[in-house]
Amino acid sequence: MVTPRSLRPPEPHPIPLGSLFPGTDRPDVGVSGITLDSRLVQPGDLYVALPGRSTHGARFAAAAVDAGAAAVLTDAEGAALAAGLPAAVVVVADPRRAMAGAAADIFGRPSERLTMLAVTGTNGKTTTSYLLEAALRAAGRRPGLIGTIGFRLDGQALESARTTITTPESPELQALLATMREGGADSVVMEVSSHAVVLGRADAITFDVAGFTNFGRDHLDFHGTEEAYFEAKAELFTAARTRHAVVNIDDPRGRQLADRVRAGAAVRLTTTSLAPGADFFPDRIEPQTDGSSRLVLTTPLGQLDLVLGLPGEFNIANAVTAVAMLAAVDVDLDRAVTGLAAAQVPGRMQRVDLGPEAPTVIVDFAHTPQAVGSVLSSLAGRRCIVVLGAGGDRDVQKRGPIGAAAARGAAVVIVTDDNPRTEEPAAIRARVLEGAREVATSLTGGVEVLDGGDRRSAIRLALQRAGVHDVVAILGKGHEEGQEVSGTVHPFSDSAVVEQEWNVLNGGAA
Numbered sequence: 469m470v471t472p473r474s475l476r477p478p479e480p481h482p483i484p485l486g487s488l489f490p491g492t493d494r495p496d497v498g499v500s501g502i503t504l505d506s507r508l509v510q511p512g513d514l515y516v517a518l519p520g521r522s523t524h525g526a527r528f529a530a531a532a533v534d535a536g537a538a539a540v541l542t543d544a545e546g547a548a549l550a551a552g553l554p555a556a557v558v559v560v561a562d563p564r565r566a567m568a569g570a571a572a573d574i575f576g577r578p579s580e581r582l583t584m585l586a587v588t589g590t591n592g593k594t595t596t597s598y599l600l601e602a603a604l605r606a607a608g609r610r611p612g613l614i615g616t617i618g619f620r621l622d623g624q625a626l627e628s629a630r631t632t633i634t635t636p637e638s639p640e641l642q643a644l645l646a647t648m649r650e651g652g653a654d655s656v657v658m659e660v661s662s663h664a665v666v667l668g669r670a671d672a673i674t675f676d677v678a679g680f681t682n683f684g685r686d687h688l689d690f691h692g693t694e695e696a697y698f699e700a701k702a703e704l705f706t707a708a709r710t711r712h713a714v715v716n717i718d719d720p721r722g723r724q725l726a727d728r729v730r731a732g733a734a735v736r737l738t739t740t741s742l743a744p745g746a747d748f749f750p751d752r753i754e755p756q757t758d759g760s761s762r763l764v765l766t767t768p769l770g771q772l773d774l775v776l777g778l779p780g781e782f783n784i785a786n787a788v789t790a791v792a793m794l795a796a797v798d799v800d801l802d803r804a805v806t807g808l809a810a811a812q813v814p815g816r817m818q819r820v821d822l823g824p825e826a827p828t829v830i831v832d833f834a835h836t837p838q839a840v841g842s843v844l845s846s847l848a849g850r851r852c853i854v855v856l857g858a859g860g861d862r863d864v865q866k867r868g869p870i871g872a873a874a875a876r877g878a879a880v881v882i883v884t885d886d887n888p889r890t891e892e893p894a895a896i897r898a899r900v901l902e903g904a905r906e907v908a909t910s911l912t913g914g915v916e917v918l919d920g921g922d923r924r925s926a927i928r929l930a931l932q933r934a935g936v937h938d939v940v941a942i943l944g945k946g947h948e949e950g951q952e953v954s955g956t957v958h959p960f961s962d963s964a965v966v967e968q969e970w971n972v973l974n975g976g977a978a
């Protein structure tokens with residue numbers, strides 16, 4: 469079977485172009501779908517020709533029309549490029565913003581018939597979304613899930629080719645919401661990245677609740693400054709975008725956001741924290757030997773007992789945020805929290821079991837300095853060997869701090885490649901190594917910092933160096949099943965490579 473690049477509801481319902489753009493000179497043209505990629509055009513689509521970083525989508529308008537596009541939406545520059553096309557052309561000042569409204573209308577405004585829950589924050593979006601999904605299902609709801617790992621309906625993966633994009637562009641997003649609604653979803657949990665807010669991907673949706681997990685260093689390549697990055701996230705908590713804000717106030721940006729929402733008085737506010745002083749916080753945390761925790765939460769609705777299967781204090785914070793979001797949309801909490809005991813997230817604090825004679829191996833998606841720090845502090849108490857790098861074509865300023873966070877939390881730091889993309893792998897490693905070495909030389913404990921070369925070799929080295937009582941933490945790629953090098957994605961799964969290299973080290977076949 470060919471995996472579809474994007475999902476659409478099976479029965480298109482054409483609507484007149486004039487109902488989308490009342491000023492158009494071709495109001496009767498019927499439009500039954502929408503896309504911003506000429507390669508994905510289906511007959512009857514509105515092709516949105518957007519200006520991009522490398523080219524203008526209008527250069528592909530002729531190909532889109534050949535593929536059956538009924539109309540083209542673009543800006544003035546695009547209109548000049550698309551002049552003479554045998555299709556209706558609608559010209560607006562900001563086609564990206566217009567696209568979101570048109571996508572919602574074309575697919576029947578599905579979000580208005582769903583309970584919509586958004587999660588944003590530098591780290592924890594995917595984890596919190598999975599916790600929400602598990603809890604909603606335990607409460608008898610049928611949730612859709614949209615995020616970095618993919619799309620799911622009621623716990624089952626939907627078949628669709630994926631990149632690592634967290635929040636799809638509005639045409640794909642609205643089509644997905646409609647597909648989920650037609651598939652019986654009553655609610656949708658989605659990750660909303662800061663890119664998505666700036667690029668208007670989730671415009672035309674008013675969420676019932678939006679949750680804020682935390683704020684740290686990432687994506688300065690896209691946003692330019694930390695302030696702009698914060699403002700992008702804060703925008704999700706305005707009345708045009710959500711009815712209720714659930715804000716974790718454990719970091720200064722969370723407190724700033726909560727103050728702002730409170731002062732604005734247009735959006736209901738619930739605060740969460742790991743400590744007293746918020747509406748929802750854990751009153752008691754009892755760690756269990758298997759990594760799970762028994763929690764008693766204080767909430768405005770009374771005390772709530774629950775078991776959280778995911779290890780790590782930061783996951784307790786994610787769980788508290790999830791519970792407060794469920795309360796905000798009136799889900800039966802006593803039933804919902806029973807789903808949190810068994811909830812798992814692929815590639816997040818994932819244990820790779822190599823047997824009783826082997827070190828403990830953890831695969832985790834930590835790819836920010838803050839996430840690396842949280843994971844390593846959750847493993848404190850045991851000698852830890854960490855394997856990590858940083859992605860190419862992403863925020864260069866986080867590379868040194870990622871190395872530094874690793875050196876602060878581990879006994880041995882093995883620096884390797886993440887997804888180098890179009891960059892020279894050794895140059896990326898050099899920045900991470902530099903950050904790690906700076907910290908290592910300032911510490912008295914004798915942290916060892918090594919250049920592990922390619923990822924397979926680095927994993928092998930870590931396993932060679934680890935004793936049975938040690939922990940090997942392989943960070944940055946989590947659930948990813950490929951490694952992108954110079955435009956090609958090579959199959960690569962950290963957990964599978966760990967198993968292969970362990971077998972080889974123990975005399976077996978790869």
Ligand SMILES: CC(=O)N[C@H]1[C@@H](OP(=O)(O)OP(=O)(O)OC[C@H]2O[C@@H](n3ccc(=O)[nH]c3=O)[C@H](O)[C@@H]2O)O[C@H](CO)[C@@H](O)[C@@H]1O[C@H](C)C(=O)N[C@@H](C)C(=O)N[C@H](CCC(=O)O)C(=O)O
Nearest residue numbers: 504505506518520521522523524525528633634635661663
């Ligand atoms: C760097 C970046 O943000 N790029 C976005 C941008 O692409 P671009 O400007 O490079 O586009 P371009 O290549 O110049 O092409 C211009 C237009 O022509 C179209 N085109 C191009 C070629 C063709 O044959 N046919 C065609 O129609 C393209 O679809 C595009 O609309 O416009 C595209 C569509 O408009 C976006 O999908 C794309 O996101 C890319 C895929 C991306 O990687 N984004 C990342 C950075 C991202 O969004 N990340 C966030 C953050 C996750 C987190 O929090 O960790 C996310 O939500 O995933």
Ligand SMILES: Nc1ncnc2c1ncn2[C@@H]1O[C@H](COP(=O)(O)OP(=O)(O)OP(=O)(O)O)[C@@H](O)[C@H]1O
Nearest residue numbers: 590591592593594595616782816832833834839842
């Ligand atoms: N609340 C948290 N605080 C700090 N670190 C966290 C938190 N939650 C998760 N992490 C760390 O961040 C990593 C990524 O977590 P997760 O995938 O849930 O975040 P995300 O926001 O969805 O990331 P991305 O935006 O890249 O998809 C985890 O593997 C873990 O190491």
Ligand SMILES: N[C@H](CCC[C@H](N)C(=O)O)C(=O)O
Nearest residue numbers: 835858859862886887944945
């Ligand atoms: N959503 C994040 C994921 C990063 C994952 C890491 N493995 C990398 O490739 O940098 C990004 O696109 O920046």
